[in-house]
Amino acid sequence: MYQQAAWFTTIIFIAGIIGVFVYVLINSSQKEEYASVKHKGHTVQKFYFLGLIVVLGIATTITLQDLPFDRAKAQENQIEVDATAMQFAFELSQNEFKVGQPIVFNVTSKDVNHGFGIYDDNMQIVAQTQAMPEYTNPVYVTFKKPGTYKVLCLEYCGIAHHVMQATITVTE
Ligand SMILES: [Cu+2]
Incomplete structure (x- = not known):
């Protein structure tokens, strides 16, 4: 849409x-x-x-009234995940999670600016932020349904930008 x-x-x-x-x-x-x-x-x-x-x-x-995803906040029992973007891949310190578990992805970049967008099975965006060198941007996510989620780059970052991808598995 x-x-x-x-x-x-x-x-x-x-x-x-x-x-x-x-x-x-x-x-x-x-x-x-x-x-x-x-x-x-x-x-x-x-x-x-x-x-x-x-x-x-x-x-x-x-x-700007409405984002296509929830704006989540930090929670006490959240899992900390390091998410590093680079030309042309994402490195996640953990990529298997449970439904309902609050997570914070600490997103940064090794080289240039990248995007960090999490998409569900239907390619609907769940959360996103910028991945910037020398900065760490937190993304708070609590997955509501099990499935295979994709992390895609949302910022044109070079010749192989379109292949930048990581997979997240969420189970019950
Ligand atoms: Cu990119």
């Missing part, structure tokens, strides 16, 4: 850009005094810039 929304949004923006190009192309044969064009350009620019701020402000507010 999210992929579809992203796809349609992209298509709409591309159509808009094509529309602008076509409009400019059609009107490019008309000659106008430079001074008047410049003045008009500034007014149009100001109008569109304010419009853009309003549109992006509303879109950001609406889309």
Whole structure:
């Protein structure tokens, strides 16, 4: 569903850009005094810039209301797991867990910025954070159902970014 929304949004923006190009192309044969064009350009620019701020402000507010996963917190009995990302793999100090067991993944990177996204069997995101060199970002997860989960990189990090993967097994 999210992929579809992203796809349609992209298509709409591309159509808009094509529309602008076509409009400019059609009107490019008309000659106008430079001074008047410049003045008009500034007014149009100001109008569109304010419009853009309003549109992006509303879109950001609406889309940040809801994350596609739970925002979990630290818990006393949580298992600590070291999760290190590198070109092009993930290293997890533990990858077998039980349902209902609170876990914190301490996520870092050995080289460049990576993403650390945990996906369930249906490729629905469960949790995510950035994997950054010299920083450790905690991700709190409590798996609610058994299955095979995947860790995927969410930040383009180089030529083999798409093969970066780790597996997590969750049992009852
Ligand atoms: Cu990557």
